[in-house]
Amino acid sequence: MPPQRALGVAVVGTGKMGADHVRRLHDVVSGARVTAVVDIEAERAKTLADAIEGCTAYTEPAAAMAAQDVDAVLIASPGPAHEAALLEALGRDLPVLCEKPLTPDAASALRVLAAEQRLGHRRVQVGFMRRYDTEYMKLKRLLDGGELGRALMLHHRHRNLSMPPWFTNEMLINDSVVHEMDVTRWLLDQEITAVTVHKPAPTSHAPAGMNDPQFVLLETELGALVDVEIFGHCGYGYQVQAEAVCERGTVRIGDEHGPRLSTDGRWGGRITPDYVERFEDAYDREVQSWVDATRRGEIAGPSVWDGYAAAAVCEAGVLSQREGRRVEVELIERPAFYR
Numbered sequence: 119m120p121p122q123r124a125l126g127v128a129v130v131g132t133g134k135m136g137a138d139h140v141r142r143l144h145d146v147v148s149g150a151r152v153t154a155v156v157d158i159e160a161e162r163a164k165t166l167a168d169a170i171e172g173c174t175a176y177t178e179p180a181a182a183m184a185a186q187d188v189d190a191v192l193i194a195s196p197g198p199a200h201e202a203a204l205l206e207a208l209g210r211d212l213p214v215l216c217e218k219p220l221t222p223d224a225a226s227a228l229r230v231l232a233a234e235q236r237l238g239h240r241r242v243q244v245g246f247m248r249r250y251d252t253e254y255m256k257l258k259r260l261l262d263g264g265e266l267g268r269a270l271m272l273h274h275r276h277r278n279l280s281m282p283p284w285f286t287n288e289m290l291i292n293d294s295v296v297h298e299m300d301v302t303r304w305l306l307d308q309e310i311t312a313v314t315v316h317k318p319a320p321t322s323h324a325p326a327g328m329n330d331p332q333f334v335l336l337e338t339e340l341g342a343l344v345d346v347e348i349f350g351h352c353g354y355g356y357q358v359q360a361e362a363v364c365e366r367g368t369v370r371i372g373d374e375h376g377p378r379l380s381t382d383g384r385w386g387g388r389i390t391p392d393y394v395e396r397f398e399d400a401y402d403r404e405v406q407s408w409v410d411a412t413r414r415g416e417i418a419g420p421s422v423w424d425g426y427a428a429a430a431v432c433e434a435g436v437l438s439q440r441e442g443r444r445v446e447v448e449l450i451e452r453p454a455f456y457r
């Protein structure tokens with residue numbers, strides 16, 4: 119692709135996240151244009167394509183990726199559909215930004231890892247957008263700076279107003295806690311070695327059969343202990359918080375809720391309803407950074423190795439959730455390709 123040309127992006131999957139990324143690529147991000155949208159629901163893709171000049175609607179990811187005006191692919195279909203789209207894009211040597219999770223289990227993530235290594239150069243960035251959130255970036259800088267000493271523990275809280283009706287117990291780990299699996303590895307620069315999932319008595323707002331909330335305990339290779347509260351139906355808003363407990367101090371993020379208002383005998387602020395609003399800046403930064411790196415012929419951000427490592431931790435988490443015991447994480451040795 120000539121460097122002066124805008125990057126032609128095919129967005130695969132045009133549901134909640136895909137449609138938001140189409141808007142972002144069209145209205146917010148510079149250096150890119152949406153040349154193709156793909157959805158198995160033909161009407162959904164057509165409606166989006168009709169609103170963008172030079173954009174074509176497809177129902178098959180392969181057909182979009184074969185188009186002359188497609189230089190790169192943003193995958194925002196559901197997790198189980200990612201592997202096929204990733205392998206298709208890698209087969210065509212196209213750069214990819216793939217929404218999390220890379221894939222829902224370790225075996226499929228390993229197949230993607232093998233395909234990228236066969237290609238001989240990295241092509242995939244995984245959409246772990248919290249790495250692009252201002253507060254998480256500040257926390258990372260503080261931990262890396264060393265003035266607080268070693269991080270001993272992390273406490274994560276991950277609360278959703280409610281979950282879509284098709285959400286399952288496994289998805290609470292694979293689709294939600296996968297973010298904490300990734301930020302924990304990134305913040306501490308360590309692999310996670312074991313997972314234990316505890317299931318307190320569920321809220322009456324959870325659908326029958328769903329254990330909600332859950333409490334996930336992670337152990338890391340250098341002995342840090344990390345807890346994650348995942349609450350899918352907290353009923354009052356979307357809240358993501360983290361606290362690092364270090365040898366010489368603690369750092370807490372996620373308490374900022376914008377302006378604090380005092381009126382009518384009370385004070386307080388607003389809580390965002392969902393991730394689209396809470397992490398808007400992070401998604402913008404993530405997608406801009408992917409477009410910029412791709413136009414320079416480079417790759418940045420979370421790699422397929424990060425996606426695989428998170429998938430392996432999730433797999434251990436789902437087993438622990440089912441069997442009610444501590445499960446050790448099985449990871450292959452990190453290939454030199456990803457160091």
Ligand SMILES: NC(=O)C1=CN([C@@H]2O[C@H](COP(=O)(O)OP(=O)(O)OC[C@H]3O[C@@H](n4cnc5c(N)ncnc54)[C@H](O)[C@@H]3O)[C@@H](O)[C@H]2O)C=CC1
Pocket residue numbers: 130131132133134135136156157158159162179194195196197199217218219245247293393397
């Ligand atoms: N980074 C983040 O904070 C978030 C990431 N996500 C991720 O984004 C992805 C999409 O999630 P949502 O937009 O919430 O789902 P959604 O269900 O709203 O949209 C998925 C879309 O993909 C389409 N689709 C299904 N199979 C397909 C295939 N094989 N090829 C093309 N299109 C296909 C569906 O028809 C639907 O329009 C998932 O990987 C999810 O985990 C979702 C929410 C937040």
Ligand SMILES: O=C1[C@@H](O)[C@H](O)[C@@H](O)[C@H](O)[C@H]1O
Pocket residue numbers: 278293294297393
């Ligand atoms: O990725 C996301 C969703 O898929 C998931 O359902 C939510 O729990 C997360 O907070 C959000 O960031």
